[in-house]
Amino acid sequence: MIVDNIAKIPQLNLPWIESPFFDQLLAQSNLDEETKKKVKYFAAHGYLIIDSEIPNFDRIAEQIINQLESHYIDPHRIQDAWKFNDDVRTIATAPKVLSILKTLYQREPIPFQTLNFPQGTEQSTHSDTIHFHCVPAGFMCGVWVALEDIDVNNGPLHYYPGSHKLPIFDLNNLGIKGSYQQHPYEYYSVYENFIESLISHYQLEKIDLCIRKGQALIWSANLLHGGSKILDPTRSRHSQVTHYYFDNCLYYTPLLSDPFLKRISMKEITNIATGKEVKHYYNGQEIKL
Ligand SMILES: O=C(O)CCC(=O)C(=O)O
């Protein structure tokens, strides 16, 4: 008799990489061995470095750098340049990236925000789950694409391998009601200090992302990351981040929410790939905002 293992594995409403049954699910999947290795690596470490495989990448990178130059009102970053720049949209919707994300999460990826940086951000270490979260949790990730070669001197992105397995923390864990803040970052320094304590408590290993132009880092929602110090202030650090959700979720901003006070800052998002508004779902049922 053939034993049907597939039917015996509980299907949970969470990313398969976080399922207690992940090893079995992976073993049964029809992915090739190379891909299985990558998914396993991502599940274990919370990140993956890939080649974005975007055709004519050098030209696209150069065009983005030149065309965005006059648009930096905030000198450090420009949000959602995909709305007026097709090259930014090309990177956000790169087929190779979308296909890897679909494999890693087993759901349709939804690129919903782009950030372009001309220099290192020196941004303090954080988990993106404080900014972008969803129900069920975990269906979010970031992809950081190098528009030029990156090394330790031009303020690389840094990350802490394995930190995605720590609990997901929000302001309520720190005794703060996010939805009652005067402005979104009123208590952000409390969160930043907490993350620093967490890193030193666990003595987490920090890695600077030194990658070549055209390469990309995918990080899972809860992986701690930030911008390292710019050691050479004369250097640029052109890069693009795209944040992705996955379909069939409720999307919200924990930093501004107190769900159990029924004060939830739901996110209205547009799928960069289709230009359409993204619907929210709870267990397959559409939820109107
Ligand atoms: O590029 C950086 O230095 C930080 C970017 C980041 O944290 C993000 O886009 O989520």
Ligand SMILES: [Fe+2]
């Ligand atoms: Fe981030």
